[in-house]
Amino acid sequence: MIKYIIRRLVNYVIMLFVAISMTYFLASAFMDPRSNYMSRNPRPPEASIDRSLDLANINDKTPVLVRYFNWLKGIVTEWNWGLSPDQEPVAPAVASRISSSVQLVAISTVLSIIIGVSLGVYTAIRQYKWQDRALNAVSTLFLVTPAAVLGLLIVLGTIAINNATGTRIFYVTGLHSYEGGNIGLAILDFLQHIILPTIVLVCIGYVNYHLTQRTYLLDTMNADYVRTARAKGLTLNQAIRKHALRTSLIPTTTNIAFSIASIFTGAVITETVFAINGLGRYFVTTIQDNDINGAVCIAAFSGVCTLAGALLADILAAWLDPRIRLN
Amino acid sequence: MTEPMNTVAAAPANGEQPVLEVRDLRVNFASEAGTVRAVRGVNFDLYRGKTLGIVGESGSGKSVTSMAIMGLLDKNAHVEGSIKFRGDELLTKNDKEMSVLRGDRIAMVFQDPLSALTPVFSIGEQLKEALVIHNPKMTEEQIVSRSIELLKLVGIPNAEERLKSYPHQFSGGMRQRVVIAMAIANNPDIIICDEPTTALDVTIQAQVLEVLQRAQQETGAAVIFITHDLGVIAGIADDIIVMYAGRPVEKADVDTVFHKPVMPYTMGLLGAVPRPDREKSSRLVPIPGAPMNLVNMPKGCPFAPRCPLATDICRQGEPDLLPVEGREGQLAACHRVKEIVDQNLTFSDIYTVGESVKSKFDGIPREQRQTVLDVKHLKKTFPLTAGGFLRRKIGEVHAVDDVTLDVREGETVALVGESGSGKSTTLLEIMEFRQPESGEISVLGKPIAKRMSREDKRELHSNVQYIFQDPMSSLDPRLPIYDILAEPLKVQGLSKQEINDRIRDLMALVELNPDQVDRFPTQFSGGQRQRIAIARALAVNPKLVLLDEPVSALDVSIQAGVINLLEDLQNKLGVAYLFVAHNLSVIRHISNRIAVMYLGRIVELGSNHDVFEEPLHPYTKALLSAVPVPDPQIERTRQRIVLEGELPSPSESFSGCPFAGRCPMFSTLTKDQQARCLGESPELVAKGGAADHMAACHFA
């Protein structure tokens, strides 16, 4: 088991290395940090631009391979992921934003899973009844609605509510604004901030769990072994709950593990709409600022998350499914 | 046909009350094409300790009937009539009320043991559930001891340990035993078996049938045994209902049905099956046509379009199932039953037995015919990987282990064996047209070499063709028949005109209407599709056709027609067949030579007569004795050699005879002899009378 995991890890490290390198070359080819300076008014002298770019190891006059090896050397020797065009180290910038993202995403992911899986089970058992049709229609609507539209409409609605009640019930920007020392008020303040982006993320996130869990359960509901269970004397509902549900939750569990990957990039739009300083927003900034090192660092981070999720999914599947389980 | 009197097949004299009374049961399903009338009036009574066999082809409504009794039909099924269990009406009960009876009083064994058990629960948990749901007060100790008792009863060794195992760690036969154990857990009054052995090999089938009979004796339950296999039913049933197009068409005790059937369909069904216990005497007689579509059924007797005796009355109205005059307890649904009984018409009077075509090679002894396929010491191994998670190689499977055989012009060589014996792998290995891992394959004297020119490959393709088991999947559903048949011809580079002409001839050759070449495979019935597959294989005039279970996916009444066609084509064209089948009856009928395979090796090789009449190898003997014969008298009297245990894991390697562990002869041998069996691998050598009758056994 351990040996197996190590082998898979080695493979993942190689995969990650190739993928990140590819991202580095793509970023270097398509992003133009020089233009940041060229558009300044007054335009700085070329020598000073070159000096700044050289400091961050993003000067397009240096051959890309040389830059790549410098960059690689920095990571391997000092865990230095490079500087932004403004000479800010990117790795600490990424690290400092992880906490905001986790706060935002953790709550909504848990809620999404609970709501989505429950709805999936609920609708699968009522296949083609009106509850199923209605909930599916709602989920389809959320499935197709762009996150930006959903976020902005909720902001619009909230402002209307705030105006109507004359108080600020919900905040539409940031995660905190309370500065005092009262824990209770601080929590309330946090909730007032987090609730709207959470609603958006849950609306977007639960749909997938709902629709896939419904499919998985419908698949297993017609399985022969459910029929066997009924022949033993279980009622249809008992047989579904005990036999079909358990089996149908296995793929869902691996889906959840996979979703770790999307946690940090899935909230880009939401973070932008609600002005939350998380990883997603940082990513947008790096792109806008032609921050090659920053963008690659983010890509690397989400790559690690993806592969961690994949590994976790495998382990979970093996743990839950005796057919895969090790003897 | 609603009077209860008529429905009694064989009421016991002592006036015992039936446990189950089914009256005028009707089941309809809604479907895309219209209402499917799956069951159209079934009546029967079931008595304790008796076995009622329900026989029919696919779509005859036999399984739907059983599911209706269990209350397990889909929601879109519409059920009418009455099913009474000990006087208690079942059809008005809801799921919850039915669940009290299910598994406790009425139990069921399903067809496919591989999918019948929940993969994520251990055997013990699943058995426990069956017990606890009806006996909530059972203590943990009682449950365990009862579970072990049940597993022992159905013949699972090491029952204590096996309780912790998961279904995937069991073979199909073992899983079916577990399902049976769950079914008898609460000593039910009725056990419904829906094709319980169809998915199993014949030696395993014999074991499972034995377990079922033992279970019936233990519980005294009434059994409903549903099957399409007349051989199995002959041995196990007391009374038989023959179903056709959703209705019983004949009902009687087992001997009467087999020896004095009156309904032409029953006769046809019995006549269409080849017999494993008799040498081939004549052609098989297929029932013409195909089973009725259950949507928009025409009026009249549903069998009328296929019945040689059909007259205008038959096409006017559907006959009721009525007692046959002068026959005790026999009922039949046929307008012409009186004539049949009065004139004592039998199968051969009603159906016309066709003349077979004379073979091109008739009279030429085998030695003088050209060898089309020569296989020498063929080996094929697969790496064995463990589980899905730990994908590492843990061993090798010797799928084909040192197989040597030859096929000559115009003859049929059959490879027989149970699943895992390597018979299909042998065919696929030949068809790969590449140098085998080890050994040599020659076609028409030319060995298959590592590198072959395009021209040589093309020639190989024109000489050797392949026919698959399931015509449903071997024809591309997106292509019309014309394109399907044209494909091998295009490979051979024929011109458009040549292809056109050839396809017309081919359609005629397999007795299909050439005007139908624009249709798609889905528009044909199973038998017709297999004819198309045969036509495709013969399109390029091959010298050798490899057939992998070509009739096992077909209904019995259709099978005979395809077998006849294969015979005729062989005789007309002189093509040789290498035929793989697990059905020994079919093999007995069609083949000239037989190779019996066990764990990748040929254990016996000889002519049809020698292998069936004077089998040498103990495995062959056991195999032959396990084949059910469609004759109740023979079934009752004959002694079966039931093999112990299962096929060993194919990854095991043996220094001696691989069969030694299951060999019934092994225990009769002396210590020294046993040591030889375990230590020395037997060679395939000529034994017995004929020079070409060989067996791989030290003491055969």
Place this chain on the structure above:
Amino acid sequence: MSDMATEEKDLGLNQDVATEGTPAAVVVNPVSQGGDAQDLKRTGRMTLYVRRFMRRPSAVFGLVVLCILILFALFGAMVCPWKYDEPDFTALAAAPSADHWLGTTIGGSDMYAMIVRGLGRSLLVGIISSTLIMIISAVLGTAIAFFEGVVEKVGMWILDMLLTIPSFLLVAMIVRSSSGTSGWLWLTIGITAFGWIGYARVIRTLTMSLRELDYIRAAKFMGVGSFRIILRHLVPNLGSVLIINTVLGVVSAVNQETALSFLGLGIKAPDTSLGTLLMNGQSSVLTAPWILLFPSAVLILLTFSVQLIGDGLRDAIDPYSRSAGKAE
């Protein structure tokens, strides 16, 4: 990345392919085996598909809405006196009126004209990239699966590797540098370049079960060439899945376009798209909500109608499909 976990998910699809296509015609069993009188009532495959599709009110609704939207994108500009790139400086952020039917943006551009233009862009990007994605993934996915062995191993490793980095990041990088006029083209290229990978994986899994089917083996045994087998047997038998995925792919492409443009990384002025309009609307939620509301409504109509069509198609072509439990 993880074979196992995703394989599990794809299983549903596999079986569909095997059964798919079988029930297309109503088979009435012929009277005689060799029968010339096979007088059967045939229902053509297409007729059946159309009938099944039309039976779903939601699918028909989707089709009607989409047709209206397409007509609107094509000809909507003709009835409007304003052009999307000619702002009316006398009416900045004006509310809807007789003059400007849907109001104007902060810069004075007519919302009606902008939406017509934006809808056209969204449709163009969505349809082109989805079609390209499906072509690329069909060819590569089937080829990877069909050739098995080393090709498959290497191919899968590359696919998994490419999937490691979220495609959204990569697309954003590429599109970032594009100019206003060529923005939509780069967006299409970007979405296509990184969008095919996941689909190729799905199609490879589907092909894996197809390649074990007897008719594929039969073709091999008859000596039919590999390329021919892929094009003649594999791709057509994946056809229904490909069509459905192409339609549903439009939704995700439109969504990606919207997201990128909304972040200011996609289509930029002077060109416009629905996402760009949303970005503009965001800053004036309170003062000029129409800038946000109208493009939002159009976007939802667009994606929802396409999704309904896709679901309808799936039910019509693949009635036994359990692939992805989308609406109803």
